[in-house]
Amino acid sequence: MKITVFTALILTLASPTLACETVTSGEMTIENAWSRATIGANRPAVFYVAITNAGSSGDALIGIATPAASMPMLHQTVVTEDIASMPHAMSIPIAAGQSVQLAPGGYHGMLMGLTEALKVGDNFPMTLTFQNAGDITINVEVLSIRAEGPDCESDGQ
Amino acid sequence: MRLTYLQKILWAAAALASLAFGAWQFAGARAPSGVDEAPFRPTFALPDAEGQMRTPADFAGKYLLVFFGFTNCPDVCPTTLAEVAQIMDDLGAQSVEVQPLFISIDPERDRALGLAEFTAAFHPSIIGLAGEGAQTRAAANSFHIFFEREDDVTAPDGYSMSHSPALYLIGPDGDWLRQFTYGTPAAEILDDLQSRL
Numbered sequence: 001m002k003i004t005v006f007t008a009l010i011l012t013l014a015s016p017t018l019a020c021e022t023v024t025s026g027e028m029t030i031e032n033a034w035s036r037a038t039i040g041a042n043r044p045a046v047f048y049v050a051i052t053n054a055g056s057s058g059d060a061l062i063g064i065a066t067p068a069a070s071m072p073m074l075h076q077t078v079v080t081e082d083i084a085s086m087p088h089a090m091s092i093p094i095a096a097g098q099s100v101q102l103a104p105g106g107y108h109g110m111l112m113g114l115t116e117a118l119k120v121g122d123n124f125p126m127t128l129t130f131q132n133a134g135d136i137t138i139n140v141e142v143l144s145i146r147a148e149g150p151d152c153e154s155d156g157q
Numbered sequence: 158m159r160l161t162y163l164q165k166i167l168w169a170a171a172a173l174a175s176l177a178f179g180a181w182q183f184a185g186a187r188a189p190s191g192v193d194e195a196p197f198r199p200t201f202a203l204p205d206a207e208g209q210m211r212t213p214a215d216f217a218g219k220y221l222l223v224f225f226g227f228t229n230c231p232d233v234c235p236t237t238l239a240e241v242a243q244i245m246d247d248l249g250a251q252s253v254e255v256q257p258l259f260i261s262i263d264p265e266r267d268r269a270l271g272l273a274e275f276t277a278a279f280h281p282s283i284i285g286l287a288g289e290g291a292q293t294r295a296a297a298n299s300f301h302i303f304f305e306r307e308d309d310v311t312a313p314d315g316y317s318m319s320h321s322p323a324l325y326l327i328g329p330d331g332d333w334l335r336q337f338t339y340g341t342p343a344a345e346i347l348d349d350l351q352s353r354l
């Protein structure tokens with residue numbers, strides 16, 4: 001019991017740091033990976049992240065994989081004047097020298113087939129597959145269902 | 158002579174009526190996208206999570222913040238509901254004058270997944286409504302909003318919903334006041350509400 005409370009406390013204290021983790025591989029930097037807590041495991045969860053391509057050639061995010069969900073997929077919310085829909089995004093271009101945000105109301109990872117409910121303070125690994133840069137794995141921090149983004153130093157959100 | 162005079166009046170009245178009707182139709186059709194429109198009164202008759210039928214009359218005297226969505230929507234819907242929750246918190250004591258409503262456009266699945274726990278996760282004040290297909294369509298039509306089911310083999314249960322993502326503000330007398338487009342900052346909506354309360 002004591003240990004559980006202690007662990008929970010550690011997780012709570014550690015959460016801002018985890019959500020603000022930065023992983024760099026070659027010219028690709030990914031950071032500010034976060035998700036929202038879910039109600040049960042029957043509704044899809046979401047995945048947001050910031051990606052920066054410091055290289056001189058373009059790349060593309062072509063897939064995501066995580067033990068937290070059996071069917072993760074890249075989506076793009078498209079909001080026109082009066083209608084919002086979220087079609088499947090086959091690939092998300094990351095142009096040379098550019099940053100791309102997977103953020104509320106735009107590109108996002110749609111995590112279907114959740115292994116279990118996501119709770120605030122949980123974290124899970126997410127592997128991003130790039131056309132050229134290959135696989136890069138980052139820890140995803142689960143924030144409140146009301147969160148609009150992590151509180152990080154960089155302008156990741 | 159007299160008859161001709163009466164006929165003239167009747168013709169004038171008919172012309173006026175058709176003009177007024179045209180203007181009313183034009184205002185109605187335009188209402189959701191513009192800013193300064195003639196008032197209209199959206200209506201609905203939908204059961205809440207406990208099965209109790211709710212209509213605008215239940216909320217007379219309050220401002221309504223109405224959002225149409227579905228609970229299987231992890232991106233757009235939480236963003237707007239989180240804003241609504243923030244607004245209700247920030248309104249403090251004045252929040253009793255505002256009633257947020259979440260109208261499900263995917264009612265069958267939402268009732269099965271649990272509507273009350275979804276709205277409660279954002280804010281206890283939000284009431285979720287989920288009716289039958291025809292009731293839902295009637296409510297959406299009266300708000301002049303659009304939604305449709307899109308078959309998508311990659312989506313949960315093989316379909317997804319596209320819908321108007323705006324937030325609608327209804328006045329205490331039931332008149333449609335304005336809409337806040339998706340992404341309007343919570344602070345802006347809060348300012349608007351506070352100027353009316």
Ligand SMILES: [Cu+2]
Nearest residue numbers: 075086110232
């Ligand atoms: Cu999606």
